[in-house]
Amino acid sequence: MGRLDEAAFAALHARSARALRAYVYRVVGNTSDADDIVQEAFLRMLRADVPAGDEEHLRRYLYRVASNLIVDRWRKRTHEQGEEMMPEPASPRPRYEDDAAIAKIFAELKPRDRALLWLAYVEGESHEEIASSLGVGRRGVKVMLFRARRRLRDLLQARGVLVNS
Amino acid sequence: MTEWFDLDRDEERAVAAFMSRVASLQIPDPGSRIPDPAQLWCKAALLRKWDAERRAQRPLDVMLPIEIAGGLVAAGLLLYWSIPYL
Numbered sequence: 001m002g003r004l005d006e007a008a009f010a011a012l013h014a015r016s017a018r019a020l021r022a023y024v025y026r027v028v029g030n031t032s033d034a035d036d037i038v039q040e041a042f043l044r045m046l047r048a049d050v051p052a053g054d055e056e057h058l059r060r061y062l063y064r065v066a067s068n069l070i071v072d073r074w075r076k077r078t079h080e081q082g083e084e085m086m087p088e089p090a091s092p093r094p095r096y097e098d099d100a101a102i103a104k105i106f107a108e109l110k111p112r113d114r115a116l117l118w119l120a121y122v123e124g125e126s127h128e129e130i131a132s133s134l135g136v137g138r139r140g141v142k143v144m145l146f147r148a149r150r151r152l153r154d155l156l157q158a159r160g161v162l163v164n165s
Numbered sequence: 166m167t168e169w170f171d172l173d174r175d176e177e178r179a180v181a182a183f184m185s186r187v188a189s190l191q192i193p194d195p196g197s198r199i200p201d202p203a204q205l206w207c208k209a210a211l212l213r214k215w216d217a218e219r220r221a222q223r224p225l226d227v228m229l230p231i232e233i234a235g236g237l238v239a240a241g242l243l244l245y246w247s248i249p250y251l
Contacts, residue, residue, distance in 0.1 A: 006206050013202035021199065022192050035198045039205070046209030047216065099190050106187050121184035146172075153176045156183060 004052040013042065016059050023123070024066050027114045029107050033073060041066040063133035067115055074111050108155055113148035120145055 004012075017038065025034035044065050050058065106114060112134075119125045119133055130145070131138040172180065200208070 006203070009206055010202040013205070017199055025192050026187065026190075031192075031194045038199050042199075042205050043209050043212065046205065047212050049213075102183070102186050103190055105183075117180075117184055118187075121181060122188040149172055149177075149180050152180050152183065153172060156179060 002052050003049055004046070004058070008052050009046065012055060012058055015055070016062060017042075019123070020062055020066060023063070023115075023118050024070065026106065026118055027070050027111050028073065037066055037069045037073070040069055060129065060132045063119070064135045067134045070111055070115065105155060105159055109148065109151060112144070113151055116141070116145050116148045117152060 020041065021034055021038045024037045025031060028034055028037065041062050045058070045062055050061060052058075109117070115134060116130065119130045125133060127141045127145070128138050131141045134141070136144070
């Protein structure tokens with residue numbers, strides 16, 4: 001299998017950059033970090049000289065690198081601050097219609113939970129695909145995803161958010 | 166086994182509904198600072214070149230202190246052996 005050439009890379013970039021940025025942005029919560037991470041993920045993929053071929057495989061490679069970078073950055077930040085970074089608590093009853101309130105509730109989850117939920121619900125990935133995107137075991141994903149969903153459910157209940165829209 | 170990993174239907178619906186709202190949220194600054202693919206390609210080529218140079222340079226970097234230490238030992242021995250003739 002040959003190496004990824006410039007045209008194939010441009011095509012991959014065109015098809016995946018926006019979605020990857022949306023994923024990273026929702027997990028890290030700011031555009032500056034999201035842009036840095038997306039750029040770094042593409043550069044690492046190119047530097048690693050991954051073989052060209054299945055675009056889905058390359059896309060998943062990008063998500064895996066980006067997910068690792070997110071975790072690294074999060075660990076670095078929490079280490080520097082000496083405590084876990086927690087977003088400001090949301091108001092007790094945010095209006096569900098309010099985009100900012102939704103973003104805020106989502107931001108209250110841990111980055112790993114946000115990543116899992118995004119990949120499962122927004123990207124529509126299977127357990128196997130999520131495992132590949134995050135570089136974790138398939139069986140572990142099932143448990144982690146269940147816990148992430150449960151934490152989100154608890155959060156929605158605690159905020160008194162009516163989700164039956 | 167799988168049931169244990171499932172929320173009940175209403176909860177699952179609530180989570181799915183919430184996530185679909187999250188997915189539809191606007192991402193700020195759509196014209197982001199992510200460089201275009203041509204720029205990334207050039208930057209990666211440059212980084213790959215530096216990686217290759219660094220790899221090629223590594224044995225020389227490892228050998229340098231060994232060479233210096235060897236030179237110092239040799240100089241010391243030479244001095245030691247030449248003391249009787251001084």
